Amino acid sequence: MTGQKIDGIAVATSVKERVRAAVKELQNAGITPCLATVLVGDDAASATYVKNKQKACADIGIATKDHKLPVTFSQKEMNSLIDLLNKDDTVHGILVQLPLPSQLDEFATTSRISPLKDVDGLTPYNIGLLTSARAILKPCTPSGIMELFEYYKIDLEGKNAVIINRSNLVGKPLYNLMLEKNSTVTTCHSRTRNLKEHCQIADIIITAIGDRKKFLLTEDMVKDGVVVIDVGTARLEGKLVGDVDYENIIKKASYVTPVPGGVGPMTIAMLLKNTVTAASISKEFVQHN
Numbered sequence: 001m002t003g004q005k006i007d008g009i010a011v012a013t014s015v016k017e018r019v020r021a022a023v024k025e026l027q028n029a030g031i032t033p034c035l036a037t038v039l040v041g042d043d044a045a046s047a048t049y050v051k052n053k054q055k056a057c058a059d060i061g062i063a064t065k066d067h068k069l070p071v072t073f074s075q076k077e078m079n080s081l082i083d084l085l086n087k088d089d090t091v092h093g094i095l096v097q098l099p100l101p102s103q104l105d106e107f108a109t110t111s112r113i114s115p116l117k118d119v120d121g122l123t124p125y126n127i128g129l130l131t132s133a134r135a136i137l138k139p140c141t142p143s144g145i146m147e148l149f150e151y152y153k154i155d156l157e158g159k160n161a162v163i164i165n166r167s168n169l170v171g172k173p174l175y176n177l178m179l180e181k182n183s184t185v186t187t188c189h190s191r192t193r194n195l196k197e198h199c200q201i202a203d204i205i206i207t208a209i210g211d212r213k214k215f216l217l218t219e220d221m222v223k224d225g226v227v228v229i230d231v232g233t234a235r236l237e238g239k240l241v242g243d244v245d246y247e248n249i250i251k252k253a254s255y256v257t258p259v260p261g262g263v264g265p266m267t268i269a270m271l272l273k274n275t276v277t278a279a280s281i282s283k284e285f286v287q288h289n
């Protein structure tokens, strides 16, 4: 059997069309959704990520406010900037590009963002709501993966899902979202013993390591009909690659995401969706006060 490629670009386009319509509705009500981006330092990859997010916003009518800060930016300065953005009624979403230089505390920084403007879903408040199945603003990559499952009608109920990642950005929120859909979820990481055996009994595998020297998911590690979501991104001989031996796995799987063109476009689409959701929340707030 040959499986189906999950086309993240197509699904992201359909999400963006819905978001574009919501932007128009907000504009008609006098609100232009606006995302503030915060980039510290001159890491080229981070700068490209922020530029791509800003471009995606511009494409569908979301305004952006760009904050490029020197690598020496202090925690005190960061706190003041976040406070200012929290108070700014024209800003609906705040995105602090991670990782931050070592003098800045990522947890202290993301925690300071107003939960109502937390478009990355990383504040303790929104994480708490997520674990209680009540979150509105959810982390972009995990919610993008859930959107892929929904679009391709991949039923999660009762399935054995293995997530190879336990970060706050990917593995932990995805665990909660899949559990909510009644999957039996196992989280694996660098200290997991017998990773191959966990993978071999999985109906669904989500891998997010991003280092081919450490890990590559190969066909002998999966069962027939498996669904594979590849979140990992790394550079190999100048090419963008994931954690999965795509060409061989797709011969055995039912669905596989490619890299590029799988999860990546979904992450950006969900950021746009969260920004518009945050703008809608602010509209409700204005109407009720």
Ligand SMILES: NC(=O)c1ccc[n+]([C@@H]2O[C@H](COP(=O)([O-])OP(=O)(O)OC[C@H]3O[C@@H](n4cnc5c(N)ncnc54)[C@H](OP(=O)(O)O)[C@@H]3O)[C@@H](O)[C@H]2O)c1
Residues within 6 Å of the ligand: 141, 164, 165, 166, 167, 168, 169, 170, 171, 188, 189, 190, 191, 192, 195, 208, 209, 210, 211, 214, 215, 231, 232, 233, 234, 263, 264, 265, 267, 268
């Ligand atoms: N496409 C997208 O939109 C998107 C979005 C987010 C992230 N990503 C990519 O996803 C990857 C992970 O991102 P992240 O921020 O979650 O990074 P991270 O915090 O470094 O997480 C990497 C995870 O991989 C685990 N790991 C490392 N080596 C392993 C091994 N040999 N066996 C099993 N597990 C192992 C780590 O385990 P420990 O916890 O034990 O260290 C950790 O949980 C990166 O490549 C990143 O670029 C892509």
